[in-house]
Amino acid sequence: MSENNQKRLATFRDMEFEEDVPEIPLEVRDVLNPVRLTEEDSFPFRCHPDVSCFTECCKNIDIVLTPYDILRIRRRLGIPADEFLYNFSRPATLAKGQLPVAMMQMDPENGHCPFVTEQGCTIYEDRPVNCRYYPIGLALMKREQAEDEEQFFFLIEEPFCKGHCSSKQWTVGEWRRDQGTDGYDELNKEWMEMVLKRRSAGDMVSTSPQLSEFFYMATAQPEEFRRFIFSSSFLKRYTVDKATEKRIMESDEEMIVFSFKWLKSVLFGDAFVLPKPEAVQEVVKRQESRRKELLAMKEQETIEERKRMHDAESDSD
Ligand code: SF4
Ligand code: SF4
Secondary structure, eight states: HHHHHHHHOGGGGGGGOOOOOSSSSSHHHHTTEEEEEEEOOEEEEETTTSSSTTTTGSSOEEEEEOOOHHHHHHHHOOOOHHHHHHHHEEEEEETTTTTEEEEEETTTTOOOTTTTTTTTTTTTTGHHHHHHTTTTTEEEEOOOTTTEEEEEEEEETTTTTTTGGGEEEEEHHHHHHHHTHHHHHHHHHHHHHHHHHHHHHHHGGGOOHHHHHHHHHHHOHHHHHHHOOOSSHHHHOOOOOOHHHHHHHHHHHHHHHHHEEEEEEEEOSSSOOBBBBHHHHHHHHHHHHHHHHHHHHHHHHHHHHHHHHHHHHHHHH
């Protein structure tokens, strides 16, 4: 293990999540082809190692790492989540600072992705979903009043990319299949929906620091989330059937999906993971006892205030 790898990621609470990642980075906004594409629409493109711009697209880019990206890359590297996060990511936020995420850390000196070499991407089979889609962008949006999110695609035409000069045609669907985005989209779905919901909820929903921490844990450290579920009172408080318990115990993928379902239930009231009736009763009882405590304190304060006023009046007589 290298000296660098021996250092571990600081805990979530020590990290500085300063920067809000723009939905579409400024430099990309200028080169977006504004036409919305569907799965059936086609575009010309061909990328291969002999192209003069080979690996140009692997520099100075903002790559938000989705939960499945992190899982695939660190499995490939054979390292735990905290080591991956420390060495290859930087913290940032989405949805106006509400949702902490991990971004790929580019080399601060030359802006290169840590996995690019002259021969190409060294983690090609496990590259992030953003790299798989390129030069296609995937957008998810929710119209006002609409029940479900709407997904569409668009083309990114950066001037340095010679791939667009080819006559080879792809439909978006063919491109996605060729690049293997399907498994990624399925696993990242809950995560993407949560980002979108949080963004459109604006100030109507508040994300406590603890929920932000859970969101980061669910995104980047599913083992930590699992530890929390099985070592805290979580299973006493929420209805989780035995089959789900087994699945999330055995599989990181299942753990990720479950953790976002739970977060969506807590934040937006979605009915995926419900609190147990006895746990709800317990909360109601605690709130009632707290309300009585506050009432008693208030009454005591009033009595003391009256006594002070009475004493002051007696002194002045
Ligand atoms: S810039 Fe375009 S053509 Fe060149 S390597 Fe990247 S994707 Fe391929
Ligand atoms: S992960 Fe691979 S494909 Fe993606 S930017 Fe880095 S080197 Fe390029």
